[in-house]
Amino acid sequence: MFSSIQSAKRKVITFGDDGEQVSRPTNSSTATESSSSSSSSSSAKKHNDTQNGTTKHNGSNIVQDKTSSSSSSTTASSTSEETGQRLSKKQKRQLQHQQDSRPKKLINKEPTTEAMTQKAKELKKHRNSLPIYTARDIIIKEVKENACVVIVGETGSGKTTQIPQYLLEAGLAAHGTISVTQPRRVAAINLARRVAEEVGTPLGQKVGYSIRFDDTSSKDSLIKYMTDGIMLRELLSDRLLLRYSVIILDEAHERTLRTDILFGMVKGIQKQRQDLIDRGRKDIQPLKIIIMSATLDAEKFSEYFYGAKIMYISGRQFPVKILNTVEPQSDYVDSALVTAFQIHQDEAPGDILIFLTGQEEIENMEKLIEEYATDLPPTVGKLIPCPIFAAQDTSTQQKIFEPAPHGTRKVILATNIAETSITIPNIRYVIDTGCHKSRGYNAKIGIESLLVEPISKSSARQRMGRAGREAPGLCFRLYTEDSFDQLEEDAIPEIKRCNLESAILSLKATGIDDVTRFDFMDRPSKSGLLRSLEHLYALEALDDEGKLTDIGTKMAAFPVDPPYAKVLLQSEKMECTKEAIEIISLLSVDTIFSAPSSKREEANEARQKFTSLDGDHLTLLNTLRAYESVKGDRDWCRENFINSRHMRHVLDVRKQLIQFAERSGMDPKKTCGHDLEIVLKCFLAGFFQNTALLQPDGTYKSILGGLTVSVHPSSSLFGKKREAIMYDELVFTTKHFVRGVSALESNWLSQAAPKYFGQRHA
DNA sequence: CTCTCCCT
Numbered sequence: 115m116f117s118s119i120q121s122a123k124r125k126v127i128t129f130g131d132d133g134e135q136v137s138r139p140t141n142s143s144t145a146t147e148s149s150s151s152s153s154s155s156s157s158a159k160k161h162n163d164t165q166n167g168t169t170k171h172n173g174s175n176i177v178q179d180k181t182s183s184s185s186s187s188t189t190a191s192s193t194s195e196e197t198g199q200r201l202s203k204k205q206k207r208q209l210q211h212q213q214d215s216r217p218k219k220l221i222n223k224e225p226t227t228e229a230m231t232q233k234a235k236e237l238k239k240h241r242n243s244l245p246i247y248t249a250r251d252i253i254i255k256e257v258k259e260n261a262c263v264v265i266v267g268e269t270g271s272g273k274t275t276q277i278p279q280y281l282l283e284a285g286l287a288a289h290g291t292i293s294v295t296q297p298r299r300v301a302a303i304n305l306a307r308r309v310a311e312e313v314g315t316p317l318g319q320k321v322g323y324s325i326r327f328d329d330t331s332s333k334d335s336l337i338k339y340m341t342d343g344i345m346l347r348e349l350l351s352d353r354l355l356l357r358y359s360v361i362i363l364d365e366a367h368e369r370t371l372r373t374d375i376l377f378g379m380v381k382g383i384q385k386q387r388q389d390l391i392d393r394g395r396k397d398i399q400p401l402k403i404i405i406m407s408a409t410l411d412a413e414k415f416s417e418y419f420y421g422a423k424i425m426y427i428s429g430r431q432f433p434v435k436i437l438n439t440v441e442p443q444s445d446y447v448d449s450a451l452v453t454a455f456q457i458h459q460d461e462a463p464g465d466i467l468i469f470l471t472g473q474e475e476i477e478n479m480e481k482l483i484e485e486y487a488t489d490l491p492p493t494v495g496k497l498i499p500c501p502i503f504a505a506q507d508t509s510t511q512q513k514i515f516e517p518a519p520h521g522t523r524k525v526i527l528a529t530n531i532a533e534t535s536i537t538i539p540n541i542r543y544v545i546d547t548g549c550h551k552s553r554g555y556n557a558k559i560g561i562e563s564l565l566v567e568p569i570s571k572s573s574a575r576q577r578m579g580r581a582g583r584e585a586p587g588l589c590f591r592l593y594t595e596d597s598f599d600q601l602e603e604d605a606i607p608e609i610k611r612c613n614l615e616s617a618i619l620s621l622k623a624t625g626i627d628d629v630t631r632f633d634f635m636d637r638p639s640k641s642g643l644l645r646s647l648e649h650l651y652a653l654e655a656l657d658d659e660g661k662l663t664d665i666g667t668k669m670a671a672f673p674v675d676p677p678y679a680k681v682l683l684q685s686e687k688m689e690c691t692k693e694a695i696e697i698i699s700l701l702s703v704d705t706i707f708s709a710p711s712s713k714r715e716e717a718n719e720a721r722q723k724f725t726s727l728d729g730d731h732l733t734l735l736n737t738l739r740a741y742e743s744v745k746g747d748r749d750w751c752r753e754n755f756i757n758s759r760h761m762r763h764v765l766d767v768r769k770q771l772i773q774f775a776e777r778s779g780m781d782p783k784k785t786c787g788h789d790l791e792i793v794l795k796c797f798l799a800g801f802f803q804n805t806a807l808l809q810p811d812g813t814y815k816s817i818l819g820g821l822t823v824s825v826h827p828s829s830s831l832f833g834k835k836r837e838a839i840m841y842d843e844l845v846f847t848t849k850h851f852v853r854g855v856s857a858l859e860s861n862w863l864s865q866a867a868p869k870y871f872g873q874r875h876a
Numbered sequence: 877c878t879c880t881c882c883c884t
Contacts, residue, residue, distance in 0.1 A: 341884080371883090
């Protein structure tokens with residue numbers, strides 16, 4: 115058992131820690147043993163998640179313990195059953211080897227061609243020593259013989275770097291590029307770099323990547339890593355994706371909105387291409403589809419893709435022992451704090467990673483750790499809190515990568531950014547609160563929410579895995595075994611809990627007219643679809659029959675959400691395109707302002723300089739102008755609490771929107787000069803539904819729906835009372851908060867949307 | 877009196 119902290123004011127949390135209680139399933143260690151197991155997929159689950167030992171202690175301290183030898187064992191043991199139905203025993207053995215291909219350091223300097231070839235030769239030896247290499251021929255064979263294949267393998271197992279190369283070597287890029295889609299930009303970049311090095315040609319030749327603002331790929335690229343968003347844009351100009359011979363949809367288990375749309379799109383495209391070939395078109399080649407997932411929910415993908423064969427590639431990770439609490443914890447922040455100090459005092463060196471839900475919680479925890487660290491006996495080294503969340507500036511984020519000074523220990527306080535997006539080195543201990551913030555969408559009333567909710571089992575396993583990347587680790591779950599058992603297996607796919615306007619406009623623009631009959635893997639609710647269709651109709655993107663209008667066609671061409679696209683089109687008529695583009699760019703990042711809560715006063719004061727009485731849209735514009743007048747000076751940004759990374763992103767978006775505007779025949783330089791009221795009226799063309807009127811009691815009530823909304827404290831109009839307001843976004847958290855708020859005159863509404871407000875305000 | 881995260 116853990117010893118308690120000698121601190122009178124702290125409680126002690128009981129976890130299990132008795133080596134003899136650890137039961138490691140014998141059939142999880144090797145593939146051959148597991149293949150003789152006759153049990154079904156429930157056995158894999160059992161190994162991973164079922165308690166193995168129970169000890170009584172003082173009546174109430176029931177100790178639970180279990181070991182997961184990481185998801186690789188799950189993979190290995192279930193490999194047998196799943197592949198058993200489809201692959202021969204020999205194939206099974208070949209597929210079930212373990213592998214090691216954790217990321218190696220990349221070469222930064224530009225090497226010569228010879229050096230690159232030499233390097234590639236060296237890497238070749240490494241590649242061929244990877245256990246996935248023994249499955250190479252089977253993978254090639256299956257892909258050649260089948261239109262769709264599902265491959266399950268651990269993240270970082272090497273499947274994403276090796277399989278495209280195997281297919282390339284097998285000649286599958288002869289009639290088109292092999293593409294690999296990723297949900298994240300950094301992943302696409304890093305994978306392409308690594309694979310270019312292994313292939314032995316400069317990045318951008320045989321191997322390239324394509325992400326927004328950065329395309330290293332060329333016509334000749336044989337393997338192309340890209341974000342799923344880029345592939346969706348490419349669909350608009352190449353509806354049959356004829357430049358691709360193989361499309362690999364990676365990280366399918368994440369079920370992002372974009373991958374879900376791509377599932378249906380590529381399935382349809384594959385069929386269309388085959389139909390054309392069957393009708394004698396010699397210039398068209400069939401499309402191969404490969405779905406890659408890191409979790410075991412492969413049956414669903416297989417069913418969707420005509421019962422596609424599932425192949426399992428086991429990965430290797432160090433074992434992570436899971437420790438659940440004995441009792442439910444009423445306050446997980448407090449429990450996490452106590453657990454962190456228990457680890458710090460009792461456990462071997464290695465950093466701690468705590469999953470929390472948001473910035474506020476993280477900053478509170480940071481203060482608490484510093485406070486309680488003063489109670490530590492002098493023999494114990496320092497415990498250094500390191501917050502990490504997306505809104506931080508890059509320089510702050512870099513700190514988590516610096517090693518802790520000798521004799522000290524870092525405790526990383528992270529949102530779920532550390533679950534998939536950022537990999538932090540030297541983590542041996544994970545503390546999982548079991549909660550995260552999750553975006554929700556109530557289609558009935560069309561309101562988005564952002565609430566703390568329990569995570570899914572797959573999230574819990576993903577979090578656990580973060581402790582076993584470099585050495586065996588421990589995962590402290592601040593919830594009971596029973597609570598874990600009651601979690602959902604997987605998160606609800608994003609497509610079922612978000613606004614679908616953008617997705618629907620894309621579908622319509624690629625010729626899919628009846629979106630209600632689109633082949634969704636998981637169908638969004640009817641009311642969600644209808645609400646989005648109605649909004650697109652209100653924006654004049656669709657006509658009475660739901661067909662795309664000329665306006666809708668133009669809107670779909672812009673890489674922005676439909677309401678912004680409408681604003682852009684409107685800005686031409688109102689002669690304020692320059693300002694519209696700038697404000698849309700500014701609204702396209704989370705926020706250009708950033709400050710830790712400790713410096714909030716200072717930050718607010720700095721922001722006063724840019725504040726417009728008319729609200730956030732013009733405040734943002736003022737800030738951009740000030741930023742440009744100092745040429746984006748880093749020190750200026752720091753002094754004014756401006757997130758320079760986000761600001762640079764704003765400039766990139768602006769540049770791109772200017773190009774898109776020119777391409778659609780607009781003049782992006784058209785300006786309204788000092789008459790900025792025009793821009794706000796222009797925004798109403800896209801946001802007339804996002805408006806609220808001041809009530810006699812001083813609150814705001816939304817015009818559509820009559821909802822009481824509160825101005826978010828980050829807004830320049832917070833606490834101000836104006837006749838009417840327009841907002842960029844409404845999200846329910848503790849209240850219905852509106853963000854990106856500007857003041858209006860209510861008579862502008864009837865001009866902006868006469869169909870909706872004409873009678874009421876005439 | 878406060879904003880999980882990703883993408884074009």
